[in-house]
Amino acid sequence: MANTDNHNHDSGAGHHHVTPVSTYVATYVALLVLLVLTFAVSRVDLGPFNIIVALGISVVKTAMVVLIFMGVKYGTRLTWFWASIGFIWLVLLFLTLGDYVTRQWVHLPLGW
Amino acid sequence: MSLELQHPAVAPQRLSHQFEQIDQQNEIYIVGMWTFLVTEIMFFGALFVALTVYRSVYPDAFEQAHTALNVWLGLTNTFILLTSSFTAAMAVRSKMLGERTRTLFFLAITIMCAFGFLCVKYVEYSAEFREHHFPGPNFHWEQPVTASAVQGDLSANSQVALGSPKISVNEFPANYQPQQLALHKRELFFSLYFVMTGLHGFHVIIGIFVLGTLWLLIYFRHPTVDDYMPVELAGLYWHFVDIVWIFLYPLVYLIGKQ
Numbered sequence: 001m002a003n004t005d006n007h008n009h010d011s012g013a014g015h016h017h018v019t020p021v022s023t024y025v026a027t028y029v030a031l032l033v034l035l036v037l038t039f040a041v042s043r044v045d046l047g048p049f050n051i052i053v054a055l056g057i058s059v060v061k062t063a064m065v066v067l068i069f070m071g072v073k074y075g076t077r078l079t080w081f082w083a084s085i086g087f088i089w090l091v092l093l094f095l096t097l098g099d100y101v102t103r104q105w106v107h108l109p110l111g112w
Numbered sequence: 113m114s115l116e117l118q119h120p121a122v123a124p125q126r127l128s129h130q131f132e133q134i135d136q137q138n139e140i141y142i143v144g145m146w147t148f149l150v151t152e153i154m155f156f157g158a159l160f161v162a163l164t165v166y167r168s169v170y171p172d173a174f175e176q177a178h179t180a181l182n183v184w185l186g187l188t189n190t191f192i193l194l195t196s197s198f199t200a201a202m203a204v205r206s207k208m209l210g211e212r213t214r215t216l217f218f219l220a221i222t223i224m225c226a227f228g229f230l231c232v233k234y235v236e237y238s239a240e241f242r243e244h245h246f247p248g249p250n251f252h253w254e255q256p257v258t259a260s261a262v263q264g265d266l267s268a269n270s271q272v273a274l275g276s277p278k279i280s281v282n283e284f285p286a287n288y289q290p291q292q293l294a295l296h297k298r299e300l301f302f303s304l305y306f307v308m309t310g311l312h313g314f315h316v317i318i319g320i321f322v323l324g325t326l327w328l329l330i331y332f333r334h335p336t337v338d339d340y341m342p343v344e345l346a347g348l349y350w351h352f353v354d355i356v357w358i359f360l361y362p363l364v365y366l367i368g369k370q
Binding site: 015016018019024025027028031032035039042050051054055058061062065066069070071075076078079082085086087089093094097100 | 139
């Protein structure tokens with residue numbers, strides 16, 4: 001290595017979390033099971049609950065990917081903060097649906 | 113020193129001069145990547161909102177239109193992406209432990225999964241182009257025999273379909289007449305479908321370039337990739353691409369089929 005004489009060279013003293021292979025395999029298997037579940041449930045007519053179940057499963061799968069595969073579970077507080085910001089933003093974005101939902105509540109003579 | 117035997121030894125990292133500790137350096141890298149991912153969530157999120165809005169405005173048309181998509185190919189692609197996400201996580205782990213051969217192996221599997229995803233996508237897209245489901249003047253929708261929702265819809269579109277090019281952006285057929293938005297509602301579904309899956313596919317292509325570059329750098333033992341952080345950050349990106357598809361698959365392919 002070119003920089004071995006550099007005094008800044010750090011010999012891996014940082015706090016690393018090495019996730020065991022078994023955890024990754026278990027997560028992968030769980031993701032596949034949830035995928036099959038998502039598919040199976042979509043073939044059954046649950047009325048409005050179809051989309052709720054599908055979204056619920058997707059959120060669980062996402063949480064598993066974010067926490068374990070992306071390692072946020074073992075990350076620093078700053079990592080937690082930034083990872084949460086994205087999803088808080090999504091919630092705010094979907095609040096714009098309030099406009100579409102409530103349009104029928106207001107009567108305008110000429111319509112929207 | 114039994115403690116060190118229990119915990120696998122992490123490969124050494126080099127501290128850049130602008131940082132004080134290796135922990136600080138690692139945190140900055142990861143938070144920087146997450147900041148980028150937040151911007152990605154922003155524009156993918158906007159498309160998901162658009163899909164939600166138009167699905168609620170035209171529930172029947174979206175219900176009809178989405179049956180034209182191939183659920184099984186979508187399922188295959190979800191499986192491929194989940195697998196690639198797993199191998200990406202394994203590649204990062206191997207790189208962190210300094211296991212070069214295993215890193216190359218898992219990265220290669222991830223890249224092959226990405227190519228597999230694009231191949232399946234190619235089969236899907238070509239079927240949709242063939243059936244004139246690509247939005248534009250040559251868009252054509254075979255009205256199911258049972259439904260008689262809009263009378264003018266079928267006659268206007270069927271003249272367009274036969275013998276016309278599959279994709280046309282600028283050239284309108286001679287008998288083309290613009291229609292009201294309500295008549296384009298199935299086309300609207302396919303617009304959203306092509307934009308969302310297309311943008312996602314573009315991210316997959318970028319992922320192939322990033323992961324492929326890392327593979328080559330590790331293969332040629334380039335000093336840039338002595339540190340595991342580049343693989344870690346590429347892994348974060350790849351997991352994000354996977355997450356987008358985790359939502360795309362049920363919302364575009366599955367929901368509404370009852």
